[in-house]
Structure formats: C-alpha cells, structure tokens
Amino acid sequence: MSDNVSKKNIKLARTLLLVAVAMFGFGYALVPIYDVLCEWKWIERDRPDDIKKVPEVAYKVDLNREITVEFMTTLNESTPMEFHAEKKQLKVHPGEYYTVNFYATNKTDKDMLARAIASFSPAVISSYFEKTECFCFSEQTFKAREAKTLPMRFVINPEIPEQYKTITLSYTFFDNTEKSVKK
Amino acid sequence: MSAVVDEHDHHADDHHDHGPAKGLLRWITTTNHKDIGTMYLVFALAMFFVGGAMAMVIRAELFEPGLQFVDPAFFNSMTTMHALVMVFGAVMPAFVGLANWQIPLMIGAADMALPRMNNMSFWMLVAGVLLLASTLFMEGGAPNGGWTLYPPLVLQPITVGKALPFAVFSVHLLGISSIMGAINIIATIFNMRAPAMKMMDMPLFVWTWLITAFLLIAVMPVFAGAVTMLLTDKFFHTSFFNAAGGGDPVLYQHIFWFFGHPEVYIMILPTFGVASTIIPVFARKPLFGYASMVWATGSIAFLSFIVWAHHMFTVGMPIAGELYFMYATMIIAVPTGVKVFNWTATMWKGAMTFETPMLFSIAFVVLFTMGGFTGLMMSIAPADFQYHDTYFIVAHFHYTLVPASIFILMAAGYFWLPKWTGHMYNEKIGQLHFWLSVISVNILFFPQHFLGLAGMPRRIPDYAIQFADWNMISSIGGFIFGASQLLFLYIVIDTVRGGTGEKVSDEVWEDAGKHGLEWTLPSPVPYHTWTTPPTSAPTEHVLDSH
Numbered sequence: 001m002s003d004n005v006s007k008k009n010i011k012l013a014r015t016l017l018l019v020a021v022a023m024f025g026f027g028y029a030l031v032p033i034y035d036v037l038c039e040w041k042w043i044e045r046d047r048p049d050d051i052k053k054v055p056e057v058a059y060k061v062d063l064n065r066e067i068t069v070e071f072m073t074t075l076n077e078s079t080p081m082e083f084h085a086e087k088k089q090l091k092v093h094p095g096e097y098y099t100v101n102f103y104a105t106n107k108t109d110k111d112m113l114a115r116a117i118a119s120f121s122p123a124v125i126s127s128y129f130e131k132t133e134c135f136c137f138s139e140q141t142f143k144a145r146e147a148k149t150l151p152m153r154f155v156i157n158p159e160i161p162e163q164y165k166t167i168t169l170s171y172t173f174f175d176n177t178e179k180s181v182k183k
Numbered sequence: 184m185s186a187v188v189d190e191h192d193h194h195a196d197d198h199h200d201h202g203p204a205k206g207l208l209r210w211i212t213t214t215n216h217k218d219i220g221t222m223y224l225v226f227a228l229a230m231f232f233v234g235g236a237m238a239m240v241i242r243a244e245l246f247e248p249g250l251q252f253v254d255p256a257f258f259n260s261m262t263t264m265h266a267l268v269m270v271f272g273a274v275m276p277a278f279v280g281l282a283n284w285q286i287p288l289m290i291g292a293a294d295m296a297l298p299r300m301n302n303m304s305f306w307m308l309v310a311g312v313l314l315l316a317s318t319l320f321m322e323g324g325a326p327n328g329g330w331t332l333y334p335p336l337v338l339q340p341i342t343v344g345k346a347l348p349f350a351v352f353s354v355h356l357l358g359i360s361s362i363m364g365a366i367n368i369i370a371t372i373f374n375m376r377a378p379a380m381k382m383m384d385m386p387l388f389v390w391t392w393l394i395t396a397f398l399l400i401a402v403m404p405v406f407a408g409a410v411t412m413l414l415t416d417k418f419f420h421t422s423f424f425n426a427a428g429g430g431d432p433v434l435y436q437h438i439f440w441f442f443g444h445p446e447v448y449i450m451i452l453p454t455f456g457v458a459s460t461i462i463p464v465f466a467r468k469p470l471f472g473y474a475s476m477v478w479a480t481g482s483i484a485f486l487s488f489i490v491w492a493h494h495m496f497t498v499g500m501p502i503a504g505e506l507y508f509m510y511a512t513m514i515i516a517v518p519t520g521v522k523v524f525n526w527t528a529t530m531w532k533g534a535m536t537f538e539t540p541m542l543f544s545i546a547f548v549v550l551f552t553m554g555g556f557t558g559l560m561m562s563i564a565p566a567d568f569q570y571h572d573t574y575f576i577v578a579h580f581h582y583t584l585v586p587a588s589i590f591i592l593m594a595a596g597y598f599w600l601p602k603w604t605g606h607m608y609n610e611k612i613g614q615l616h617f618w619l620s621v622i623s624v625n626i627l628f629f630p631q632h633f634l635g636l637a638g639m640p641r642r643i644p645d646y647a648i649q650f651a652d653w654n655m656i657s658s659i660g661g662f663i664f665g666a667s668q669l670l671f672l673y674i675v676i677d678t679v680r681g682g683t684g685e686k687v688s689d690e691v692w693e694d695a696g697k698h699g700l701e702w703t704l705p706s707p708v709p710y711h712t713w714t715t716p717p718t719s720a721p722t723e724h725v726l727d728s729h
Contacts, residue, residue, distance in 0.1 A: 009296040009370045016366040020404050027408025027438060031423060034434050076427070077339065115427045123499065174427030178420075 056132045059095035062158045066091050069156075071100065072170035079175040080107045081114065081142075094158040102135065102150040104173065106142035113177045115139045116150075121168040128160040129167065139176060202710050211306075214298035215710065216283045217603075219305050223280025224596075226305075228675070230272030230312065231589075235665055237265035242627075242661035244644050245654050258644035259327035264319065266330035267350075270450065271357045272312045274584065277592050278453040279304075279364045282392045284603065286368060288701035288708065289386045291377030291717040296370035304363035311356030318346035318353075326350045329642060331439055332410065334424040334432050338417050347417060351410045358403040365396035365403075372396075377700075377716035383477070384720045386699050387470065390477050391456030394484045398445045398452070401488075406442035409435060433498055440491035448487045451583065452480060454551075454591040455522055458544050461591075461598050462526050464695050465541035466533030472525040479518035479525075486515050496567045505564040512562035516555065523552050538692075539613035543594035546621045547587055554582030557632065572642075575635025581628045586621070593620070593671060600675065601691045605707030606682035608674050616674065619667035626660025 069092055071085035082105040092098055106112045116136040120126040131137075135150035142148065156167075203209050203218065213219060240261045244252050253261070283301065287294055295301045318325040326346045328337035337347065372385070372393045385393075412423040412435070422428020424435045455476075463470045470476065492500060492508045500508075526548050535541070557579040561567045570576060593616075601607050630653035639650045646654065687706045695702040700720065704712055 005296075005374055008374045012370045012373060013297055013300070013366050016369060016400055017362075020362045020366075020400050023401055024404035024408050027405035027441075028412075030405075030438050030441065031412075031434065034431075034437060077335075117426045172426070174425075176427050 053134070053137055054130045054132060056097065056153075056155075059155060059158050061093050061095040063093055065094055065162075067094065067156060067160070067164065068092075068166045070166065070168045071102075072168060073102065074170060074172040076172050076174045079114065079173050081105060081112075081173055081175075082107060083171075083173050092156060094156045094160055097132070097153060097155045099133075099151050099153045102152060102171070103147065104135075104140070104142070104150055105147040106145060109144045111144060111177070112142040112175065113139050114142060115174050115176045116171045117174060119170045119172070121170070122164065125160060125164055125167055128157040129169070130155050130157055136171060212302070214294070214302050216287050216295045216298070216301065217708065217710065219295075219301050220280045220283030220285075221603075222305055223276050223283060223308075226309065226312075227273050227277035227280055227592075228672070230268055230276070232668070232672070233316075234265050234268035234273055235668060237261045237268065238661065239665050241265065242658040245646070246658040247655065248646055248648055248651050250645055253644070255644045256324060256327055259329075259642060260319070260325040262642050263326050263328065263330050264315075267315060267326075268312070269584075270330070270446075271315075271354075274450050274588050274592070275361065276308055278392075278395075278450070279361075281388075281453065281457065281592075281595055281599075282364075282368055285599065285701065286371055286389055286392060287375070288704065288712060289389055289699055290372065290375065290380055291700055291713045291720070292371060292375035293711065293713050293716075294375075295367050296375050297367045300363050301367050304360045304367065307356050307360040307363070311353045311360060314349055314356065315353035318349045321345050321349070331436075331443070332413060333439070334413060334416065334435050337413065338424075348414060351414045354410045355407055358407040361399050361403050365399035368392055368396040369400075377713070377718075377720060379716075379718055380720040383474065386456075387459035387473070387476055387480075388453070388456035391452045391459075391480050394480050395449050395452045398449050398484055398487065402442040402445040402449075405438060406446070409438040409442065412438075433495075436495050436498060437492065440494045441488075443494065444491045445484070445487040447580070447583070448483060450588050452484065454547070454588045455480060457591045457595045457598075458526060458547055460699065461540050461544045461594055462529050462548075464598075464692050464698050465538060465544075466530045466535050467694060468529055468533040469698075470525070471528035471531075472521070475521055476525055479521040482518040483515060486511065486518070490515065493562055493564075493567075496564045497571045509562055509564040513559065516559055519555055523548060523555075536693075538597070539608075539610060539617055540594040540598035542614070542617045542621075543590045543597070546617070547590045547594070550582060550586035550590070550621075550624070554579060554587060557582065570635060572640055573635035574631040574639045574641055577641050578628050578631035578635055581631070585628065586624050590620070590624075596671070596675065598692075599701075600678050601682075601687045602701060602704075602706055603708055604679050604682070605687060606678050606680075607685040607687050608678040608682050610683075612670055612674055612677075616667060616670040619670070620664060623660045623663035623667060627657055627664050628660070630654075630657045630660075 068089055070089045071087070073083045073085055075081055075083055082103075084103055086101040086103070090098060090100065104114070106114075115138075118134075118136050120129065131152060131154045133151060133153040135152060140148070140150070203213070203215065210218065210222060213222075240253060241258065244250075244258055283295065286292070323340075323345055326332065326337065332350070372389055376385070412421070415421040416423050416425055416430070422430040424430045424432045426432065459470055459476055490508060490512045492498075492504060493512045496505060496508070530545075537545075557575070561570050561576065561579060597608060597613055634650055634653050634657070637650065639646055639654075689704065689706050690696045690702045691706060692702075700717055701708070703717070
C-alpha cells in the first residue's frame with residue numbers, strides 16, 4: 001500500500017468514525033425530538049406532563065349531552081400501596097365542574113414518595129379534559145401507613161366533538177422513593 | 184474480458200510474498216484479509232450451531248402443548264438469545280467474513296484498507312458474543328425479555344436477573360466491532376479499487392456491501408445509545424423510559440426500530456449481492472439490469488430509515504402516522520420487486536445448470552419472495568393489528584432470514600469454497616443438503632403462518648390445544664432442518680481437507696472468469712493476491728449496463 005493510499009484510508013476512516021459518533025449523539029437527540037414532535041396537534045397522544053393545572057373558567061353547561069367518564073386505578077409493578085377511586089364511573093355534562101376523590105394508602109412502615117401518571121383513552125380527548133386540581137400534578141409524599149384522600153376536579157370542555165361518549169381515565173401510581181426526580 | 188493476471192506476482196515474487204506465520208499466534212495476530220475472513224466465517228458457523236441448538240430447545244418445548252422440558256423463564260431466554268446469537272453472532276459476522284474474503288479479490292485490492300483494525304474488529308466480536316453467552320450461566324439466567332429489549336419489561340428484576348448490564352456491554356462491543364468493520368469496508372471500496380474499475384463496474388456484492396456498511400455506521404450507534412439509556416434508567420436513576428419520571432417506554436420502541444429496521448436490511452442487502460453474483464454464473468448470462476440493481480439497493484437502504492414504526496402499529500399512533508408508515512412500507516416492494524424481476528430475467532433463457540449454489544439461490548428467490556409477500560400483508564396497518572406479535576410475524580421474518588440470508592450464505596459457501604481451498608466439495612452430499620433443507624424449512628415455517636393467523640402469540644412456552652397439530656409439524660420440520668445442517672458442517676470440513684480430490688480450475692465454474700476478477704486468480708487463492716492491481720475489470724455484467 002503506498003503512503004498516499006494509506007493517508008487517504010486513515011482520513012476516510014476518521015471521517016466515518018466522526019459520523020458514527022455523531023449518530024450516537026443523534027440517538028440521544030431523538031429524546032428531545034420525540035418530545036417536540038409529540039407536541040404537534042395531529043399527534044393524538046396524551047403527554048402526562050402537558051396535563052397541567054388550568055384556571056377555573058365558567059363554561060356554558062351543555063345539558064343535552066352526557067359523557068361517561070370511567071376511572072381506572074393501577075399500581076406499577078410492586079408499588080406497596082392501596083389505591084382506588086370513590087366511584088368507578090360518573091356521567092357528566094360538558095362544561096360542568098366535578099370533583100372525584102381517590103383514596104391511596106402507603107402499606108409500608110417507611111415514608112414514601114409516589115407519583116401518579118394519567119392516561120386517557122381515547123388519547124385524543126386529553127386536550128378537552130381540563131383539570132383544575134389533581135393529585136397527579138406533582139409527587140405525593142406519604143408517611144408510614146398514611147392514608148390520603150386525593151381530590152381531582154375537572155371539567156370537560158364543551159367543544160369536545162360529538163362522537164366521544166365514553167372517556168376512560170387511568171391513573172398509575174409509581175413508587176418514586178428510590179429514584180425521585182427531585183433528588 | 185481480458186484480465187491480465189500477473190503470474191509473476193503470485194508465484195515467484197518471494198521477497199515479500201511470504202506465506203502465513205506458523206502456529207496458533209498466526210490467527211490471533213493476523214492482518215491478512217483471507218485469514219480474518221476465514222475466522223469470521225468459522226466463528227459465524229459455530230454461532231449458527233449454538234443459535235440453532237437454542238432453536239431446537241424452543242421447538243422441542245413447543246412440540247406439544249403443556250410444559251415439557253424447560254421452565255418458562257428459560258424458554259424466554261432461549262427465544263431472546265436465539266435471536267441475538269443468530270443476528271449478531273451468525274448472520275452479520277458471516278457476511279463480514281464474505282466481505283473480507285471477497286471484496287479485495289473482486290476489486291483487485293491487495294488487502295483491506297485498515298488491516299490491523301480488521302483484526303481488532305474480529306476479536307471484539309468474539310469478546311462481545313462471549314460476554315453475551317456468559318449471561319446464560321448467571322443467577323437469574325440470560326436476558327429473557329425478547330431480543331428487542333423493550334422497557335419496562337427488560338428493566339424488571341424478574342426478566343433480567345444480573346444479565347442486563349452484560350447484555351448491554353455486549354451490544355456495545357458488537358456495535359463497535361460492526362462499525363469498525365463497516366469503516367474498513369467503505370475505505371477499501373473507495374480507496375483500494377483497481378484503477379481500471381469504476382464505481383459502476385463493481386460487482387453487485389461489492390455494491391450491496393458498500394451500502395450496507397453505510398447503514399451500519401448510521402444505525403449501530405443509535406442502538407448503542409438506546410441500550411445505554413436502558414442501562415442508566417436501570418442503575419443511574421435516569422427516566423428516559425420511566426413514565427413516573429416523565430419518560431416514555433414508547434420512545435424506546437421508536438429509537439430501537441430506527442436502528443432495527445435498517446438492521447434487518449443489513450442482513451438482507453449482502454444476501455442480494457451474493458445472489459446477484461451466483462445466479463449469472465449458472466445462468467451463463469450477464470446479470471440483467473445491473474444499474475437498476477444498484478439503484479434498487481440504494482432505494483431500499485434509503486427507505487429503511489423512514490419506515491421504522493411499521494413495527495409498532497399497535498403501540499398507539501395517530502391515524503396520520505399509521506397511514507404514512509403503511510404507505511412508505513409498501514413502497515419498499517417496488518425496488519425489491521425490481522430485484523426479484525432482475526434475478527428471474529437473468530435466468531430467463533439462460534443455459535442454466537443446477538449445482539448446489541444455484542439451487543440454494545433459486546430457492547432464495549422463490550422463498551424470499553414469499554417472505555416479502557407476508558411482509559406486504561403486515562404493512563397494511565389495520566390488518567397488522569391481527570398479525571402483531573403472533574406466529575405470523577415469526578413465520579414472516581424467518582422466511583426472510585432462513586431461506587433467504589442463511590440459504591444464500593450456504594450458497595456462498597458452496598460457490599466460493601472451491602476457489603478458496605482449491606478443492607471441490609462433494610456435489611452429491613451438497614444436493615442432499617439442499618433438498619433436505621428446502622423441504623424441511625417449509626415444513627418448519629409454513630405452518631407458523633396458520634398458527635399466527637389463528638392467533639397463537641409468539642414468545643410463549645405453552646399454548647392452547649387447538650394449535651397442537653401445526654406446532655408438532657413445525658417442530659418436526661425444525662428437527663429435520665437442524666439435523667440437515669450437520670451435512671453442511673461435514674461438507675465444509677471435507678472440502679477443506681481435500682473434498683472429492685478433483686483439482687479445480689482457476690475459474691472453478693464454467694466461464695466464471697467472465698463474471699468476476701476473483702476467478703482469474705489461481706485456485707486455491709494464494710495468501711497474497713493483487714499486489715499489483717489488475718489492469719482491467721472483466722466483469723461481464725458491465726456490458727449489460729453500458
């Protein structure tokens with residue numbers, strides 16, 4: 001191999017190595033890209049972080065329509081809690097405010113930090129489901145064996161399209177004591 | 184067609200044309216592309232049998248409903264490890280081995296561009312696979328959450344035991360090894376070609392590997408990144424895929440399949456290249472549509488980057504996304520169809536003979552097309568909800584891997600072994616190996632279409648009673664297929680040790696010299712070749728495209 005070719009080879013190899021390193025970075029860049037893309041309106045996806053507290057505004061209550069809201073409560077993996085909603089479902093009118101209580105108990109003898117993550121089905125309605133108060137907005141601290149009543153106040157925006165008659169709202173509690181994002 | 188083989192160069196030039204070093208150290212320190220190619224191929228064949236043994240465990244357990252031989256966690260380890268070993272230990276290294284042997288011979292280069300890196304990438308592969316295999320002996324067993332390593336399943340203690348970090352570091356090593364191999368192949372093809380050979384004169388095997396190498400450089404780092412995120416989620420409290428920390432498990436699937444879809448083409452594009460090399464020789468015609476083959480390969484590679492979410496139709500996507508990924512996926516059928524058409528047209532009115540490499544290649548064209556059709560079925564998003572995670576997908580990807588990639592690797596072995604060793608393989612046993620393989624592979628995988636359509640899920644050790652008959656038939660096919668591959672092992676060893684005793688000519692196959700530079704070299708190929716580049720490129724396919 002002549003020196004000339006050898007130099008060309010090493011130069012090309014370096015360039016290609018840089019491409020590989022850049023692609024490793026691109027893999028990580030996909031994380032924020034994913035978040036940005038999921039903000040797009042047509043991506044019908046509920047982002048737990050997006051469902052933020054909204055100020056209570058008065059809507060015109062649409063008494064002609066009734067939507068069934070179902071509540072599901074789940075514990076992630078082996079989260080040592082008890083968790084249930086005061087009722088399994090609720091018939092609501094769009095524009096009217098409701099409060100539903102959830103009950104959660106820490107079953108351990110230690111303090112616990114837990115986070116509830118919401119999920120909607122169908123996902124597309126999450127933008128019409130407005131919460132003025134929710135235990136899912138932040139992490140919840142539980143003292144040993146503590147039982148808490150966790151209220152959630154919501155309204156369904158009357159602009160919700162006609163075809164949605166049932167909404168399922170699911171909450172999953174994650175035990176974050178070990179790996180709290182606040183740490 | 185007038186390759187000038189400088190005889191002087193291959194026989195008499197003693198002062199630098201020395202043979203291999205003596206002893207075992209030769210294999211550890213070698214930088215010779217033929218030695219490294221041989222090591223890759225031998226290693227891949229060994230891993231083919233290791234992965235195959237795991238497949239036998241799977242088929243034995245599924246022979247009848249109920250739990251017979253292994254516990255469910257071990258069964259899931261077997262499906263996971265079978266996939267990882269076959270993909271990263273067998274198919275990919277086998278093609279790298281072929282690239283090492285053939286690319287310098289085909290383009291008139293004395294060796295690979297970066298011979299020491301070549302040695303390093305082989306030994307890193309061995310280290311990576313050993314690290315992966317070591318998890319089999321760990322407390323809690325090998326990874327058993329599926330080869331795709333989806334969180335949150337793969338992060339749960341019950342599914343990984345202590346194996347996860349080992350699997351992740353193994354993927355890192357395998358990734359670095361592949362990237363180094365790919366860089367080497369690109370540098371070789373760009374810088375080391377005989378001056379007489381233009382890009383559009385290159386044999387298709389070289390073209391397909393060039394494109395594959397770019398795919399490897401583009402996606403292996405992304406996979407390395409994804410598994411690193413798994414690792415930090417598990418041990419360093421990051422929340423890339425942890426919903427409680429604001430992450431999303433679906434993100435992993437997007438990143439994984441951004442790697443995963445090009446990855447499946449990394450395994451099939453060199454297959455196309457070998458098929459395009461073998462078929463013209465036995466059809467005694469130039470390859471039909473050389474230029475369209477090159478463009479089709481490039482198009483398939485490009486499309487592979489923009490279709491990944493067709494692996495995740497059921498994960499929850501907007502309708503627009505489902506439609507986009509559905510149509511984009513269907514477009515892949517166009518360049519692939521061009522290829523199948525060209526192979527068929529190459530055979531059309533050719534003076535065909537049916538030696539073992541040709542038989543395997545024809546079976547590849549037919550059976551790969553079937554695998555392609557089931558792929559097309561699953562590209563239809565609404566229909567995919569029925570097929571998703573059933574035995575239908577298992578049948579689909581095994582049709583595109585076993586009677587496609589594996590068959591073509593076998594064909595390549597039969598095709599080039601006589602050239603490499605100077606000995607002819609036993610044609611009778613070769614034909615027996617082919618017929619046993621082609622019949623049993625269909626008994627093995629065809630019934631899995633029925634099982635999948637009837638709703639049998641994949642990755643389960645036990646199943647409902649209505650799936651019993653087809654599973655038993657599939658297992659029987661599996662056992663025959665597995666046993667038949669021992670014939671291949673026998674033939675390889677036999678050929679290396681002298682084969683039929685028949686001395687093969689330099690061309691080996693009738694008029695093969697018209698089709699590629701490697702056939703103008705002596706048989707067996709000397710340890711050093713093309714120390715002076717050939718003065719012309721005799722590839723007959725070029726006539727067709729100019």
